[in-house]
Amino acid sequence: MARTAPDSVSRVAIVGTGTIGASWCTYFLARGMAVAAYDPMAGAEARTRGFVERAWRDLEALGLVRDGAGPDALSFAASLEDAVAEAEFIQENGPEDQAKKGALFAAIDAACPPETIIASSTSALVMSPIQAHCARPERCVNAHPFNPPHLMPLVEVSGGDRTEDEAIAWTMKFYTAIGRVPVRLNREVYGHIANRLQYALYNEAVRIVLDGIANVADVDAAVRNxxxxxxxxxxxxxxxxxxxxxxxxxxxxxxxxxxxxxxxxxxxxxxxxxxxxxxxxxxxxxxxxxxxxxxxxxxxxxxxxxxxxxxxxxxxxxxx
Ligand SMILES: NC(=O)c1ccc[n+]([C@@H]2O[C@H](COP(=O)([O-])OP(=O)(O)OC[C@H]3O[C@@H](n4cnc5c(N)ncnc54)[C@H](O)[C@@H]3O)[C@@H](O)[C@H]2O)c1
Incomplete structure (x- = not known):
């Protein structure tokens, strides 16, 4: 089947519903999509539903809830395979561990429709060694959000050695269509763009304090003001x-x-x-x-x- 047009996606899957996954669930639901979620941790469903309920009013205040959208469009699947089976887009938010992401991508890739884009929220891992576990690596992308993604507009999009340009272009259009601000990296790098910038600033902030140049409060005040x-x-x-x-x-x-x-x-x-x-x-x-x-x-x-x-x-x- 042809890939769904990036501005017509109506069914997404969220894999891993911790800090980032629960927030993404909220955002996709608010934009009118049906969300199928999977997380093996005990209590994940109740925790995620609680998060969606609390975060919903912020999206309403921002005018980001589409007519007819609601938390009821969230379903929790009993298995990873069930969650991704009919997804038109998948956002993976599992643990930040290369071996675990590789295994997770292999399982998602085997169970989801062959044309569906699989995006990882990974903060610092690169996609090439992760997509190497997939039969269809060309549709695997990194799509790194900022915490919490239901409020923060930025998504940093990059591909690995085997990602097709078309998959990256589709992903950029998808996030744009749902009101996020994607930026594109021409090649994958540790920490993408924004965390590299943040680390540069933070490393220097730490040095200023440890070298006795200024205290923590004054460094924070200098940045904020x-x-x-x-x-x-x-x-x-x-x-x-x-x-x-x-x-x-x-x-x-x-x-x-x-x-x-x-x-x-x-x-x-x-x-x-x-x-x-x-x-x-x-x-x-x-x-x-x-x-x-x-x-x-x-x-x-x-x-x-x-x-x-x-x-x-x-x-x-x-x-x-
Ligand atoms: N926390 C942040 O500020 C932040 C920001 C941007 C991106 N990220 C990235 O998002 C991803 C998730 O980070 P987080 O902070 O939400 O972590 P987290 O620990 O809060 O959530 C990870 C979730 O994955 C679940 N999980 C474990 N094994 C799984 C499996 N096999 N299938 C499905 N789910 C599984 C866990 O039960 C847990 O709920 C990481 O790759 C991280 O780098 C985090």
């Missing part, structure tokens, strides 16, 4: 592009390169060749797609910062 606020609006590239003023990223390098060149500190900015700088500047131009007027970009950033700061004031007043 400085770059963390802006990161709610824009990523590191647009951020430094705007830091360069009208001249953008290229001018940003001109301004700071001299100062940074002789710096041997472990966090010193890397010195880049002209060609490398051009790759980054081209990437920013592609991302902005013509919406690149400096005055408008900074005005928009500031409008959004004002809204975030208002929200922060409500938090600090104890309202949230």
């Amino acid at each position: 400085g770059p963390g606020l802006r990161w709610g609006i824009q990523g590191p590239f647009l951020n430094y592009h705007l830091a360069g003023g009208e001249g953008g990223l290229e001018r940003f390098y001109e301004i700071f390169e001299g100062r940074d060149k002789g710096n041997t500190d472990r966090v010193a900015r890397q010195t880049l060749t002209d060609e490398q700088k051009r790759i980054l500047a081209d990437g920013i131009a592609e991302m902005l797609a013509g919406d690149d007027a400096f005055a408008e970009l900074t005005a928009r950033r500031d409008r959004r910062l004002v809204e975030l700061l208002r929200l922060r004031a409500r938090m600090e007043a104890g309202e949230l």
